[in-house]
Amino acid sequence: MRWRCRDRFFDLAERTLVMGVVNVTPDSFSDGGRFLDPSAAIEHARRLAREGADILDLGAESTRPGSQPVPAAEQLRRLMPVVEALVAGGGAALSIDTSSATVAEHALTAGAVIVNDVTALGDPAMAAVAGGAGAGLVLMHMRGMPATMQEEPAYADVTAEVRAWLAERVEGARRAGVAEDCIAVDPGIGFGKTARHNLELLSRLEELTLLGRPVVVGASRKSFIGRVLDLPVESRLEGSLAAAAVATFLGARIVRTHDVAETVRAVRLAEAIRSARRAANAEGG
Ligand code: HH2
Numbered sequence: 589m590r591w592r593c594r595d596r597f598f599d600l601a602e603r604t605l606v607m608g609v610v611n612v613t614p615d616s617f618s619d620g621g622r623f624l625d626p627s628a629a630i631e632h633a634r635r636l637a638r639e640g641a642d643i644l645d646l647g648a649e650s651t652r653p654g655s656q657p658v659p660a661a662e663q664l665r666r667l668m669p670v671v672e673a674l675v676a677g678g679g680a681a682l683s684i685d686t687s688s689a690t691v692a693e694h695a696l697t698a699g700a701v702i703v704n705d706v707t708a709l710g711d712p713a714m715a716a717v718a719g720g721a722g723a724g725l726v727l728m729h730m731r732g733m734p735a736t737m738q739e740e741p742a743y744a745d746v747t748a749e750v751r752a753w754l755a756e757r758v759e760g761a762r763r764a765g766v767a768e769d770c771i772a773v774d775p776g777i778g779f780g781k782t783a784r785h786n787l788e789l790l791s792r793l794e795e796l797t798l799l800g801r802p803v804v805v806g807a808s809r810k811s812f813i814g815r816v817l818d819l820p821v822e823s824r825l826e827g828s829l830a831a832a833a834v835a836t837f838l839g840a841r842i843v844r845t846h847d848v849a850e851t852v853r854a855v856r857l858a859e860a861i862r863s864a865r866r867a868a869n870a871e872g873g
Pocket of ligand 1: 609611613615616617618647649650651652704705706726728773774777778804805807844866
């Protein structure tokens with residue numbers, strides 16, 4: 589399977605890509621305030637690229653539970669110096685984590701190649717912006733909005749519902765002019781889901797690969813890991829690596845993480861096991 593992101597073509601048949609998180613925010617749940625200064629964000633992004641990130645995901649708006657939207661002008665003020673410096677330096681593909689078409693448009697003009705939209709086209713202008721640029725587009729599942737999404741989320745069958753919702757959003761994006769080979773899907777771990785929902789989604793990830801589009805998983809440092817291990821956010825590295833490995837084994841093709849060096853190793857091993865299973869099945873079959 590290939591994922592087209594403007595002039596970049598990612599071959600995902602064998603490899604799972606690692607997407608490093610760069611939060612240019614004062615309030616992100618795990619690293620808020622550390623990279624708000626542009627030079628700190630640029631330095632951090634370059635470090636993640638050296639550690640092996642295929643993609644750098646730059647965001648200027650926290651979407652943690654209870655957070656409020658950040659106006660486009662403020663997102664641009666935070667992001668653009670970072671985008672411009674990283675584009676000039678070349679290297680890892682740049683993704684913009686925004687649900688604002690205005691922010692996406694400016695970032696794409698400056699050289700970003702992916703739009704990571706946690707509202708899956710909540711902004712009606714987004715499809716034209718991403719589709720017009722031929723950008724990679726991540727469509728993520730979220731129940732409600734960050735301000736209220738953790739107020740008693742309920743599903744009859746979380747995996748089936750997320751899968752059906754994503755199928756409908758992929759179709760909506762296609763109808764709105766986004767080429768199918770540019771689209772990736774994401775179950776939205778932690779977005780309007782309990783710990784149990786997140787664990788079930790991860791355990792049944794193969795069902796989402798049946799949508800025929802690359803699956804993105806962002807479990808890094810999230811609260812369900814803290815819930816299972818009874819650990820605070822700064823002690824969730826090993827749990828995050830376990831989740832990344834399981835997701836990769838079950839078919840995730842892009843893993844979003846704050847800890848790139850460690851995640852690259854976990855993902856490479858999980859890929860090797862996935863390939864071994866495929867080879868064994870082929871020989872047996
Ligand atoms: N999770 C977060 C933000 N963006 N995008 C995708 N596609 N998938 C995710 O799971 C995802 C995402 C939340 O993590 P983080 O950016 O570290 O936190 P915050 O939203 O507080 O900035």
